[in-house]
Amino acid sequence: MEIRKVGVIGCGLMGSGIAQVAATAGFETVVREVAEEPLKKGFEAIEKSLAKFVEKGTLTAQQKDETRQRLRGTTSLDDLADCDLVIEAITENLELKHETFGHLDKICKPETIFASNTSSLSITEMMTVTSLERQRRFIGLHFFNPVPIMKLVEVVRTILTDPAVYDEAVRFAERLGKVPVRTSDRTGFIVNRLLVPYMLDAIRALEEGVGSIVDIDNAMKLGCGYPMGPFTLGDFVGLDTTYYIAEIMFNEFREKRFAPPPLLKRMVKAGLHGRKTGRGFYDYTKDPKNPTPMNLL
Numbered sequence: 489m490e491i492r493k494v495g496v497i498g499c500g501l502m503g504s505g506i507a508q509v510a511a512t513a514g515f516e517t518v519v520r521e522v523a524e525e526p527l528k529k530g531f532e533a534i535e536k537s538l539a540k541f542v543e544k545g546t547l548t549a550q551q552k553d554e555t556r557q558r559l560r561g562t563t564s565l566d567d568l569a570d571c572d573l574v575i576e577a578i579t580e581n582l583e584l585k586h587e588t589f590g591h592l593d594k595i596c597k598p599e600t601i602f603a604s605n606t607s608s609l610s611i612t613e614m615m616t617v618t619s620l621e622r623q624r625r626f627i628g629l630h631f632f633n634p635v636p637i638m639k640l641v642e643v644v645r646t647i648l649t650d651p652a653v654y655d656e657a658v659r660f661a662e663r664l665g666k667v668p669v670r671t672s673d674r675t676g677f678i679v680n681r682l683l684v685p686y687m688l689d690a691i692r693a694l695e696e697g698v699g700s701i702v703d704i705d706n707a708m709k710l711g712c713g714y715p716m717g718p719f720t721l722g723d724f725v726g727l728d729t730t731y732y733i734a735e736i737m738f739n740e741f742r743e744k745r746f747a748p749p750p751l752l753k754r755m756v757k758a759g760l761h762g763r764k765t766g767r768g769f770y771d772y773t774k775d776p777k778n779p780t781p782m783n784l785l
């Protein structure tokens with residue numbers, strides 16, 4: 489079965505990006521949010537991002553219009569019933585995901601492929617609310633922020649995934665213009681398995697006085713050629729998200745390298761969640777383009 493129509497659930501940071509790249513790649517796309525207000529916000533982000541591509545010349549004004557015509561917003565899950573592929577990008581809450589997939593399983597075509605953009609929850613646990621036949625058509629498609637720019641998609645299979653469905657999902661990622669990597673349903677997949685301990689270690693290095701926020705960031709940026717140092721990246725991803733992923737990984741593997749350091753926990757409790765709350769390892773409230781490091785120790 490060829491994928492023609494794509495449904496995206498959630499029009500937040502990740503969902504809006506996924507819907508945008510699907511529509512840009514030529515797929516008829518419908519994106520669902522729980523209410524009109526977050527849907528509107530998601531579409532504003534899409535408009536802004538498409539405008540950037542037009543400005544840069546990587547997309548023509550006509551391609552932008554065609555993309556917009558292929559993209560539709562809705563507040564009803566039932567509008568996703570005839571999709572060939574549904575990608576869930578809602579809050580990382582297993583109960584909510586179960587509720588969503590349980591409903592979709594009843595209304596979608598038997599051949600619809602179900603995918604989750606989760607970064608850390610178990611795809612296997614997620615699929616248990618669907619029929620046995622659907623479980624063979626259930627995968628992970630993990631995108632990276634900012635979705636329109638980042639080339640990677642982790643394509644995740646479970647022990648029950650039908651190999652033909654898996655290959656179709658890999659082809660779908662390629663049709664989006666992304667680079668798919670094949671991985672299995674082990675918490676953190678490839679990227680977070682390696683990235684999370686690195687980010688946590690940077691926080692431990694800060695706690696131990698190895699270097700300042702700016703010096704550790706500069707060291708990794710200029711010494712290793714990373715686009716952002718670990719603290720800038722943590723603020724960008726969201727420290728609440730980083731903490732949440734680390735907790736899940738620690739619970740899964742019981743290994744110290746995944747344990748969130750006390751400083752991270754305290755920052756999250758204090759509402760320092762990074763860019764989205766204005767403060768994290770850096771303070772973005774005065775000049776977001778030139779943030780100043782926080783005094784945290």
Ligand code: 3HC
Nearest residue numbers: 537540541544607631632633634636637680715716721725
């Ligand atoms: N849409 C369109 N264009 C965008 C965009 C968007 N959403 N976001 C950024 N851009 C464009 C900018 O306009 C700019 O274009 P230009 O070069 O023509 O001016 C270009 O991308 C670069 O952006 P900036 O100049 O603002 O800044 P940078 O050069 O630092 O690039 C970045 C930004 C691409 C985010 C880069 O810093 C980067 O690659 N950072 C690392 C990001 C990363 O590691 N993401 C993964 C996080 S982990 C994750 O998501 C997994 C989860 O499970 C935790």
